[in-house]
Amino acid sequence: MGRHLKQRRRPTVAPGVVLGSLLVVGVSALVAGLALTTRDGSPATVAQSCPTALRVVTAASFAPVLAGVAPTLAEGADCVRLDVTVADGRTAAGRVAELAADVWIPDDAGWAGNPGPARLAAAPAAGAGTVLAESPFYLVTDRATAARVIDAGGGWLGLAKLVTGPAADPVRLAVRDPAASGDGMLGAGAFGEAVWVESGMDASAEALAAALPRTRTLDGDAAALPETSGEVGLVPEYALLPVSAKVRDEGAAVLAPRDHTAALRYSWLPGAAAAADPVRAAALDRVAAALTGPAGDGPLAQAGLRRPGGGPPSGAEGLPAVHAPLFDVLGPHHVDHVLASWYAADRRSDVLVAVDVSGSMQARAPGSDRKLIDVVRDGIGGLASLLPDDSQLTLWRFGSRLDGERDFDPVLRGTTLDGEGRAAVSRAVRELDPLDTGTGLHDTILAAYEAARDSARPDVPSHVVVFTDGRNEADQPTISLEQLGQRLVAAKDPQRPVELTVVAFGGQPQAPEIKALAKALEPVDGYLDALRTADEVKAAFIHAAAGGIHE
Missing domain, CATH: 3.40.50.410 (von Willebrand factor, type A domain)
Structure with missing residues (x-):
């Protein structure tokens, strides 16, 4: 690339500060039905107008959706107030248990395979396991490297062979920290999954081990955009949309893998206790209905997320169409492969x-x-x-x-x-x-x-x-x-x-x-x-x- 696609990281929110910019919500909406908690657990604000409250743990990339449906939930005699805690990555399940959360909405269903002490309802109770939104991954790179990926088949498996092969000029990866977000866990996981599907779990473990020295792992919230020629960033759609104009200006190529689609699956995971309690179960039903119904359409689109199996959100018109079949949700062993490879x-x-x-x-x-x-x-x-x-x-x-x-x-x-x-x-x-x-x-x-x-x-x-x-x-x-x-x-x-x-x-x-x-x-x-x-x-x-x- 002539210029590097280096994105400035978003500032970290200080404890006690209302997450207004992150959650795209005004003060009136917060007071109406949403109490937020920063990632370290400090209260961001308190809402008192609705007596029925649900404790929600969710990923940072989904919190704006909850903020968006909060005004709808605040209406009527059956109103619901959401006490939201933002927690991402492998530590989120621990926060679910610590807070005795009524529902967990992680950025990928793979995190739920090993919930630890978090006691989750079994499907189909209270809609457990319902996918609320998806965000497919793209490969972002310079045009010469994109041509190499296309020549290798244009998918995850071809990319894996380019990264792990003996070539004198190997392709390199950029990925967010796999322990900190679904962006990183599923990005690296899809890389390993392509090899697993083709050649089995031993070969997948070997490919991840070989890829690690050729991978730049990003801390923080910034999208894993490539910085040098020969590097491929693994970026979900929601994170790519805000910087897509910059990516185009830099002359980069964006590929939708041809063999499989890796997509974050934002999943509805009620707690077992909440699902068994009639009052909280009714509140869960109302929140789920808002998220899956028309009230959730606008907030999902604004967050850059798709409905399951649906078309791209607004702003994605310049991105390649996603047609390849979805990978299965990563099982616990598959997630363990990624984390054990990195740490x-x-x-x-x-x-x-x-x-x-x-x-x-x-x-x-x-x-x-x-x-x-x-x-x-x-x-x-x-x-x-x-x-x-x-x-x-x-x-x-x-x-x-x-x-x-x-x-x-x-x-x-x-x-x-x-x-x-x-x-x-x-x-x-x-x-x-x-x-x-x-x-x-x-x-x-x-x-x-x-x-x-x-x-x-x-x-x-x-x-x-x-x-x-x-x-x-x-x-x-x-x-x-x-x-x-x-x-x-x-x-x-x-x-x-x-x-x-x-x-x-x-x-x-x-x-x-x-x-x-x-x-x-x-x-x-x-x-x-x-x-x-x-x-x-x-x-x-x-x-x-x-x-x-x-x-």
Whole structure:
């Protein structure tokens, strides 16, 4: 670009100041039916004319809509006053619980997948889950980079390949802080989701990890507009409309992705207590009717938001049409992928890795000219590099009767990943040499699960990753798959939960032995990850670092 598309950030509202400019509402409307709270919880103003009040927590980008319907709600004997608290991002659910809010309207339904202590009504009670508005994402960049994206398919998946590929001149991203808003969470989430849909969750975790060093993450409320050539901003429509003239003046290109549409879904999420109370439920119904009916049309348009499935708001005439099908709402695991990729603290966990050292690990890994054991060594190193310093890593090797009757042998006991700890991991990984032995898989899975449970630290997630390229062969005595499932159930402790992943290399996901092993892991929500190529091994270990849980 000839000039940078750098937008001046909006000023932060000081505690105690009425959010007049942000909420586009006058004093008369505030007094009629709306009390506002700034993001730190300070009261902005107090309205007293209507005795029925609802506590609402909402995103900053939706608060103007509530202000817009406040005069309508203030009318009549069944009037409703809204006490509104603005809270965005991952902390909003906590504010819902803290305030015992009657309704939460986040900027995306994905935030509701893990509400924490917030007690929300289950759909369809009180309209729970209704999408009130949407705001689709666009890709904003310079014209040369736009041409590269179009040549790559013009969508999220093509963008992901340009960002994560080995090109000497990679495309870079600009995105708002994913923890602070749906803009950032869903922008980064859509990037990862395109890869997930195409290649699965391990590949998605790997793509997000690869994209992070090539991403500029913006704090504050400013739209994530590109600043340099080769950078693509991920911007929802509501944030793009106020600066669209500037974007055009700068000669930038705006693309509507062709493969999928990522759209913020502003969702109506009543509290369980409010939905069960006849008086508050009636008030909720009135507010919901105002937001979904004609009274909400003007405020939604002024906020730059669309009705679900509707056309663009006024001012969007110069933007490309949005036609691609919507991504599904991001599930909790998908959101966790994004947050764990961006924030090392989210990756904090204690991980026990057990590696098969049977003779077949000497073989060349499909898709590579390297031995499988070397690929696994690199995967463990990558896992250790992604875990934060206060995580712990334990490393076992296993085969058939490696230590007397025992099939496993600790190579590295639980080690904190500080500087010396990481060096110890590197030394231990080099000791993983294949041996002339079979695969003592069943006994090792059980022992690793029990060991992780017994060593679990309070408030630190515990995860077991067992890597094997064989079946439970040449191992006598051994427990059967049925016994494995039964003993895992007996070992399960809700106070010390353990995530269990078995990575099976070289097996077909639908092969009878793979399906049987997966079934044995089900009682403890264990996951079997069947891999076929060397590249998938690296992705599986990255996925373990990015939360490691499954759906």
